[in-house]
Amino acid sequence: MKMPILSVEGLTTSFRVDGEWVPVVRNAGFAIGEGETVAVVGESGSGKSVTALSIMRLVQQGVGRIEGSVKLGGRELLTLDDAAMRDVRGGEIGMIFQEPMTSLNPVLTVGFQVAEALRRHRGMDGAEAEAEVLRLFDLVRIPDAKRRAGEHPHSFSGGMRQRVMIAMALACRPKLLIADEPTTALDVTIQAQILELIRELQSEIGMSVMFITHDMGVVAEIADRVVVMLKGEKVEEAPAAELFAAPKHGYTRMLLGAVPKLGGLADTATPRRFPAMAQTGPGPEPDAEPDRRGDAILDVEGLTTRFAMRGGLFGRTTGYVHAVEDVSFAVRAGETLALVGESGCGKSTTGRSILRLVEPAAGKVRFEGENLMEADAARLRAARQRMQMIFQDPYGSLNPRQTVGSAIGEPIRVHGLAVGAEVQEKVARLLEVVGLTSEHALRFPHEFSGGQRQRICIARGLALEPSLIVADESVSALDASIKAQVVNLMLDLQRELGLAYLFISHDIAVVERVSHRIAVMLLGEIVEIGPRDAVLSNPRHPYTRKLIEAVPVPDPATRGRRRGLIADELQSPVRPVGWTRPERRMVAVGPDHFVMEH
Template sequence: MSTAIPETAASPVLRVAGLRTSFRVGGAWKTVVDDVSFDIGARETVAVVGESGSGKSVTALSIMRLVPEANGRIEGRIELEGTDLLALPEERMRDVRGGDIGMIFQEPMTSLNPVLTVGFQVSEALRRHRGMSVADADREALRLFDLVRIPDAARRFAEFPHTFSGGMRQRVMIAIALACRPKLLIADEPTTALDVTIQAQILELIRELQREIGMSVMFITHDMGVVAEIADRVVVMFRGEKVEEAPAARLFASPEHPYTRQLLTAVPKLGSLRGHDMPRRFPNVDLRRAEGELGVIDASAPEPADEPDRRGAPILEVAGLTTRFPVAGGLFGRTVGHVHAVEDVSFTLRAGETLALVGESGCGKSTTGRSILRLVEPAAGTVRFEGQDLMTHSKAELRAVRRRLQMIFQDPYGSLNPRKTVGAALREPIVVHGIAEGAAADRRVAELLQRVGLEPDHALRFPHEFSGGQRQRICIARSLALQPSVLVADESVSALDVSIKAQVINLMMELQAEMGLAYLFISHDIAVVERISHRVAVMYLGEIVEIGPRAAVLDNPQHPYTQRLISAVPVPDPSLRRQRGGLMTDEIKSPVRPLGWAPEPSRLVEVGPEHFVRRVG
């Protein structure tokens, strides 16, 4: 596929010139986007990349005029097809938002109204901006649900956002943004919460709309594989400034700015560990540490992690775990079926071992993690942790166990109390569990913040004052506060830019080596999974369909679903950009089953040393 830049018209769709955005902090103005300029032509995709905190999202919010006027200031010029957006009255700007410009925000749960059904929120945009009737809007909304691959769309249309997984919520946001066929789509990390197969379909959907209606795209991301797959040009930002702009092929082949070169060095590449049996740390990446203006990278090959002792007793044993959620229907709201979220899942985890759980969003991997901690109650199965049967524990006993069995949740904003400083959020479990008090607890908080790449004085800030990636680091620090032996990490690095992701993965591996920590690492990022995991389990429709040593599963996948997952991983090289086969039209299977339904008999068959694949019969 050609990676040439599309020919841009004399007047581009979007022109940003001398953009400067500032916020009032402590009575003084602080500039966070400084003199940024770029154009986006018709049908062109421009990727804006950089670390969290580099100003990418603030640039997008400035274009949409969503910076609060009370403490924010936008200067420069922003033109949409020649119209100066900064000069428009607010009433006209409301028509532009969602109509001429669509935006997909980074955190779907904070963008969706929790008291309105997801179907209503999509059809509302169609009625408001395209003047459709209620019936026509609902039909079009259902079509969009099918396009973004929401299974059982007709039923889920009337459900509320909290019933959807993180990836499913992001698909709803994408449907809303695409509903009005905008001239410009601003996509702020739109595929971060999505698994690779759905990500591939969303990228193809965006391309189809570009061809069909001439839509332009501003794609904000830290995933350089996605940049290589979709971008015509790339704008690199660092500390609020544009430091490099180039066609995608040229930027990947010969980056000119030191920051761009370091950024590309930090990108995980699937297959880079082929031939290595054990996980390996990333090169030592610290783009934030000051050495001159930029950080440094030690690209020497680090030592591999130690092999966990396979002879000892497992620290966590899961057998026949099954979790189902009732589905109400009929006039009286009786239970008419169940969502079979987790079905007969079994695995073991040893001290010092990382088992990665991968699969599409909605496949049951997050529910598996929550079921192990009994944050949702399983319908059947056993969970033994450090020799104790958690299924028989009282609530008080579970609270004691959860000190040693911690979870990092997928949505960092929903995991933090917005009324508490992050210091208070970290300090509370340390004090409650008697680990430290007073000045010792404060020192522990400062130490935890530094270990995840933040500063001690960040303890005084509130969650809303951090970027999405920074909030995820805070959640990781909080999970480490109680010195657990097993950590269930649910998409713990999905919101992080590449350099911070590398640092956090290295940190997790260091802690594992120091403390013998075991990780159940839930992720859709298979390139990261290759780096951190000793074993990999692949889930599909609530079942583990393949499990085995990392090298065996990723280098020689045996189940058709595993093969499809791996083939969909984007490669961070524009010259290898794939020819796509178009959008999938087959209906996604639903995990909803009628009352009394029993799964088809199946079993895990050993196809290699400790490598098992599910076979029917």
Template sequence: MTTPPILSVSNLTTSFRVEGLWKPVVRNVSFDIAPKETLAVVGESGSGKSVTALSIMRLTPSGNSRIEGSIKLSGQELLTLPDADMRKIRGNDIAMIFQEPMTSLNPVLTIGFQIAEALILHRNLSRSAAEAETIRLLEKVRIPAAKSRFHEYPHRFSGGMRQRVMIAMALACKPKLLIADEPTTALDVTIQAQILELIKLLQEEEGMSVLFITHDMGVVAEIADRTVVMYNGEAVETGATEDIFARAHHPYTRSLLSAVPKLGSMTGRRRPMRFPVVDRLTGESDVPTETPDTVEASERPVIEVSNLTTRFEIRSGLLGKVQGRVHAVENVSFSVQAGETLALVGESGCGKSTTGRSVMRLIEPLAGSVLLDGVDVLKLNQHDLREQRKRMQMIFQDPFASLNPRMNVGAAIAEPLLINKLATRSEARDKVAELLRRVGLQPDMASRFPHEFSGGQRQRICIARALAVEPRLIVADESVSALDVSVKAQVINLMLELQARMKLAYLFISHDMAVVERVSHRVAVMYLGEIVEIGPREAIFGNPQHPYTKRLLAAVPIADPTRRHEKNPVSNDEIKSPVRAADYIPPIRQYREVSPGHAVMIWGEEWEKPAVQGIAA
């Protein structure tokens, strides 16, 4: 006799009212989740994953949405329940973790109060009993010093710790089903590994089922027993995760899998390599090729950074004395040749983005030099700096925040040409059409506004704008982190093609080690504002020396469900704070050369702890 499912979704169709008409965005989706099973729902943005989850929770807007079909929790039909009964089920029997914990937590209430509130409401505990249970839950999700952090506010926690608080809140009432909607997408690779490990561990202990929504196939391989692939509002393929990875039938599933960067796939290759492009309708794939060798090592580097130091002062008040400093970038040195990509990698807070902004002088460094084609950018006045900035451009992580929503994209791309007097208005129009074609968009799209484009198209527009002034250096700050896996592959292929054609130097800032392996010539690993290891890509990935580099590589999800149990143990250590006392003097660091061009910082006792050794081994 088979065990009845915890959740049974049958012919789910969710529609939204658009201009008086009902538009279905999820159509005839069916799946079951067995007790203690993890089901992953995967697909790109707009495929209907999150709407499916919101429909199960009945959290779609009541006036403008319509849910049809059947959703049964332990045999009980949810779609016909009165609102009062449904409120009891939410949080009690079904709990949900959202992608961005800061939007889910109330910033003016302590995290302890918010978790205790759920316990008082759903489990009728007294205030003192709820507080004791909250501390137990915080300890269960591995929040250090849980008792002392009970009265802290969400902004005092890191992104990974805030997500742990959300998991503690979700587990408060011991739900039968946990819905996790992209819970690791915005997190660093090591924090992501911790959260995935925690969800798996708590699932075993509590015996709950998990509906895991993601667009990351590496995460799916890591956590899911079965997988539902969604495309354009429909479930196009369902099956055991191992079967889908080994024998995907639908062309769209094959296109998703082909776009997943696999750590170790570049072994034996010297140069970056394009991602294969798979047709979603036929499933046919092209053969990816290495990019041509465009690095001109004989020439002077496009950019030479020496002893770059950026610190932020912490004062006791507006005019108070300095209490301490954030040592965001400390004595960083590197160079990038024409046609070369140097990847800057590390966790959030390690100083990657501050390094990129300091190089551009969007942030004023404290010390050091940044030579762009031999000119020290840090010594230029504002007029000369504006002239020099034509030669270096930046692509930011969020393309929507980088574009003026009131300006059509043609005007946005033309703006740097007009401001720098590089073209007349008629010449700028022609140049915009050419740039849009170059990044794979149609010239007639110039009249559209940013909200009329997808995330990947918006990032292409930002690349076109950066190319308008024909720069020598592009600083790409997490430029593909927020994109779906297949869109990410398209944008990276575009960047590699443009680099080969225009001999661009890239400073590629990322925390995604699998992408970095695919696109970079050299890699610099940052920790607490310092470069702990730097060298050719094949040396860093093939022969990592520093324990922190090994920790980053060990945390990368393996996009192969058959190798799920091969991973090293995950450290639950938080990245240390870069805040130092006002009189702190940084130690002079020593580096040793492992092989030509491969240097590693000589580390001290702080890296010899068993937790790190377990990972580094």
């Protein structure tokens, strides 16, 4: 290994709980060489982020305590005074945090926030800092840099906000970049761009990178060495190629086993559970899953949803966001149709429009034979009893002041399906169905992990015995093994209860696991739809091919082979008043496989 830029020895970080110090990271040690990328991997709660915060000395004094040794270029950081440590942060060590929206100040322009670091650490005046900000924005490929530097964070997409954070972290040309889950919730195409960007910048300015993630596909793509953490301790460390080829610790093998690999199900037409692993959900792997699909229970025709944009002195309508444009598809009983595409393509709006959580501008939505677009409030409420939605953020969709038992039981009471003690019995049964226990009913949402909260949302979705569930990015932010558990649970429930799913996701490797058919969306339109195997093994639309090429492969031997990635942001779906959609038609390219003319 090259001369270490960072050397961590015996790092122990503790937090005060009920008057006692409880260690969260115990005796951690590793080194990062000059120009080297070390990935620190593990699931939520393994101590990855606390290790990074300890290196930066961002653990609050009095609440947390850091022991051991952290040396940057031979200088001990844990004994520096606060003023010297402030010079190190941003100057010698840059950090990209996991959630860019909460890391950026919402009331300041992004250009001002990056310039602030340049004035503080590099002593630039206003004009110099402004010029450097534009150069950095060009470096991280933010288009129209001069105009965008004057905008606020809320006007940027997730991928663009993350690029702003990278520009800020790189502003002072640090020796070490700490990237904490920088791509976890991003689309595969944006993730591929960010990884490529970090790799290019690393070679340009020769910095070292500590990359924190739970995505083994990302690790294979970027890491020279890998440190595996479990419950606050390092359990394995090895060069990336060696670790992927022959993992020694059982936990590392479990992490690698939980990674969905695109192309692994080409020989089957039905969804398949993840292989049985320690910690995964109940039920053995079935030899063959029966195809219980029946007639269409959901038929969507010409669905169009637009949002008015207003401006000027009198707030007149100046244009429309064409979120969903002339979308048609059907979902059969017991079937999973996956809706895939990048952020902003209209996937979630499609799901919400079907349930009329947002009002469509046109189209027909027939559910179990009834046109929901013509249904009054009472009929719509009755139909919604049979179609439920699982939202992307389980914590945000649960009331923090309501016990989970009450949250699951509320729809049962509201719809009059049970009363009194019967409600509690049904809640207990639902919790057991999703792999929890009846005792969990008395707890509040903050007392559960992300995977458990998603199980609670599934239990609440099942409370009214629906025939269709719209799952909106329901596993996108979960750890690999937790994701495997939740996906297995959804497949088990589909097999047992005959559920149909509209599975909205940008994770194509997971989509391959769960879906019978796939529909690909771009700018509010479906550009390709067909059987899972046909779409993934023989994609006919250029955009579908780009999406598939961008999926990270959990194999270091394939590193750097992804080419022709989507290099630009998606075009804007905003159209002027009076705009009409050009005539486009779907062309049959195989059995039940259609592609939009392009």
